[in-house]
Amino acid sequence: MTKKYEFPTQFFWGASTSATQSEGTEKGDGKGQNIWDYASQHYNHRFYDGVTTEHTSHFYKDYQQDIQLMADIDFNSFRTSISWSRLIPDGVGEVNQEAVIFYNQVIDELIAKKIEPFINLYHFDMPMKLQEIGGFENRDVIAAYKKYAETCFALFGDRVKYWFTFNEPMIPAEAGYLHDRHYPYVVDFKRAATVLHHIILAHCEAVKSFRQLELDSKIGIIMDVIPVYPRSQNPADLKAAEMADLFYTRSINEPILLGHYPAELKPILTAYHQMPAILENDLDLIASTEIDLLGINYYKPRRVKALDYEPNKAGIFSPEWFFDNYEMPGRRMNTSRGIEIYPQGIYDIAMTIKEKYGNIDWFVSENGIGIQGEEAFIENDRVEDDYRIDFLKEHLVWLHQAIADGSNCLGYHMWTFVDCWSWINAYKNRYGFYRLDLETGKKTVKKSGLWFKSVSQNNGFD
Ligand code: IFM
Secondary structure, X not given: OOOOEEOOOOXXXXXXXXXXXXXXXXXXXXXOOEHHHHHHHHOHHHOHHHOOHHHOOOHHHHHHHHHHHHHHOOOOEEEEEOOHHHHOOOOOOOOOHHHHHHHHHHHHHHHHOOOEEEEEOOOOOOEHHHHOOOHHHOOHHHHHHXXXXXXXXXXXXXXXXXXXXXXXXXXXXXXHHOOOOOOOOOOOHHHHHHHHHHHHHHHHHHHHHHHHHOOOOEEEEEEEOOOEEEOXXXXXXXXXXXXXXXXXXXXXXXXXXXXXXXXXXXXXXXXXXXXOOOOOOHHHHHHXXXXXXXXXXXXXXXXXXXXXXXXXXXXXXXXXXXXXXXOOOOOOEEOOOOEEOOOHHHHHHHHHHHHHOOOOOEEEEEOOOOEXXXXXXXXXXXXXXXXXXHHHHHHHHHHHHHHHOOOOEEEEEEOOOEOOOOHHHOOOEEOOOEEEOOOOOOEEEOHHXXXXXXXXXXXXXX
């Protein structure tokens, strides 16, 4: 029977996660340390309840049961990442054969259960040995990443049909080098801009290597897009919105999707002595790289207003010198995360992709709602998360409208399959279709997981 909100045939339904957030570590697994293993031990006070990466949801050990749980709620696709430091413990040298066995088993098990593996190469997890030489601030790490990507294509490229170079490429630069949230906790715009530029080049190098292999598969990147809305149509508010969009979205989307940096960026960065070093062939490489498929992570809008006063420009350069975040009265909030819920944002993003980025094939690669204290909603051993179902429905209704209006959206992945360790928030906010009991490790489906199963089965809902 047709559904009121029916999606295109072969629509991807599933969820996403990342290696560091889900695998955990096991004795003898041969994994090298990455920046999260290091930071969660050495800067433990920065992590909610002091939970380290060892205690993430044990996909390394439990992958078979986990994939069965995915099949139980009818996923037809699932994204995770390969852990660079698991596969190549020091980032550049020997391949860890235990990791090869593990990722082969995961990929084969997913395929056996008719779940298409979407494999991402980098999800915030720089191997510690490479961070010691500067991570992506050091151009040599681009070559190390290229080699790592080539190793993955050679090992798993016969079965993986959807590859992604990076998840949220802006975050390692912004959170690690400007806003003091991720290791190495540097606060320096020019260094952040250097990291971002090198990540873009690393992406291009991986895509170039991938193209040479002529595999029968697609490659893309996963972006977090925060659509910007000005407080008003006053020119000062409009200018503020333009600047927020320029720094946080266009500076990454345009090189990746249009092949060049926005023209407005260079004069500003030059005037403030913040231009990263761009070498002769860098811009040609960026111009000649195209992706096949774009993933969009959408969680919240960014509302912006003009600054109330001039900032003191004697301090560290910051995009926040040009705009202020606007707390719109009456906005609908997810108070656990302190972020606004705005389902229409997904439609606005779809229309921007259509109008500005050539209506490229894309999918929602993350969307979801993290809730603190979810145990309060447990009844008869099940989380009755009607708020998550409402959240999903509302976003899917707008996505459905976008598709009706011509957007080439190919799928929807929720964040996430089972409650996972979420970086500095660790297990504070729960996001999963399955609840993870931290004491016993037991995974129990939530009401939203069962609702999602019916959506996937029917390819839509009423
Ligand atoms: O946990 C993160 C994920 O790693 C990247 N996107 C946002 C998620 C929720 O905060």
